[in-house]
Amino acid sequence: MSKVVLITGGSSGIGKSVGEFLTEKGYTVYGTSRNPKNYTSNAFKIIALDVTKPETIATAVSTVVAAEGRIDVLINNAGVGITGPIEEIPEAEIKANFETNFFGPINVIKAVLPQMRKQASGLIINITSIAGYMGLPYRGIYSASKGALELVTEAFRMEIKDFNIQMTNIAPGDFATNIASGRFHAPIQENSPYKTPYGNTLKLMDEHVDEGKDPLLMAKAVYKVMNTEKPKIHYKVGELLQKFSIVLKRVLPDKVYEKMLLNHYKL
Template identity: 70%
Template sequence: MEHKVVLVTGGSSGIGKSIGIFLKSKGFKVYGTTRNVANYPNFTDFDLLELDVRNPESIQTAISELIAKEGRVDVLVNNAGIGITGPIEETPHAEILKAFDTNFNGPLHMCKAVLPHMRSQKKGLIINITSIAGYMGLPYRGIYSASKGALELVTEALRMEIKGFGINITNLAPGDFATNIASGRYHAPILPDSPYSSPYGKTLKIMNEHVDSGQDPMLVAYTVFKIINTKNPKVHYQVGEFMQKFSLFLKKILPDKVYEKLLMNHYKL
């Protein structure tokens, strides 16, 4: 039996790398992507393709290379993303656009690139890696929440549009995991004369601590593996610590202002 071909964006580090390593260990033919392959001369965990999710031409080149090598693509894992923190009032709009270009537009570009191939195969699976933060507006992480929340919603719509072609799409929302996202995210500077200086500084410290003490990203990889082996995937999946997932349940049942107060207490605001 032929092994399924899996493409994982942002596969050179963090959650994407963990997904690729785990799926390869299970017999899948894995390709990861990174913006500059030359930066990883000793990368041997799985094959890397050069691809920038913000650039449709780059995407088409990489997909064409993949199809030329394998003849198909069975699973796309849209994992590439960037973090962004800061008071919304003080966050440069260019950085806001950059975050949406990577976290929202990027996965859409990828979907558009692989869907014709999956449609011709009459089967395929797309897993969009979102975030538990995408289910709520988090203080000083509002732009990140918005970009991931938008991806959750557009996946719901796309799921209904492509179901008739035998293609499945689903969201997988991780909580905090021990990756390098904190070092790679854009931090609006803490300005000493800013009215947000003290609360933003406290919140940023808490956010970074959550990532540093996060769970093993292999848990996300295992969940991806389970989704791939599920005949009819659900619309939404979450993976993370109990309290992070439980917070989603609380958001459904609590009055908005009560939930808002819980968040503000959590971030010491």
């Protein structure tokens, strides 16, 4: 019997690549989208789910359980980017980002846990970001929402270990996806004191995404973790320099690391 996998945000980018790869490997995959009717040619089923709407989460989980009788793996992949000077990002947009990147995954986890507890087995993989390990200029809110999910993963693991349910997170670096086009950009205002540095940083960020790694690497990483008997707490996938930046943050004095980031972003 093939394992049943639920992937939030499975209609494009990393989620789609993971879903296609796992389908090829023989898994029964359900991806989710807010508008599944727009994705009828996927290699796996796409069902309706909006992580900011708990009622759609409950319906999606019930749909999978009714069809398959179980959910073996949840991959919390749905997420959105956000950029801008923190001073100028509207509060509503900050809250919206956390609704998708933080509260959404928690609510999906809550929805699948009763079924996994009933099965006495399960694996939950939270897709975070290398950006969640550091406060990046003009990406501070994104860093905060992904960093919060990293910490919640650490706590959740200890709370659910007695149920034979495992949890881990995989933090990708820059991958060639459509995240740049889908994220909220605080507009570059003509009279803003941040106009020049923010504009330059935004251009640099978009270049990093355009030159990013193939999402297939993330799919292979997810597959490897799924076939690991006892997954680690944290995994990082991306350019060597991006992964090494996390190591440097642990060992360098704070101000030295900050100076390194300022030089990288030419600030």
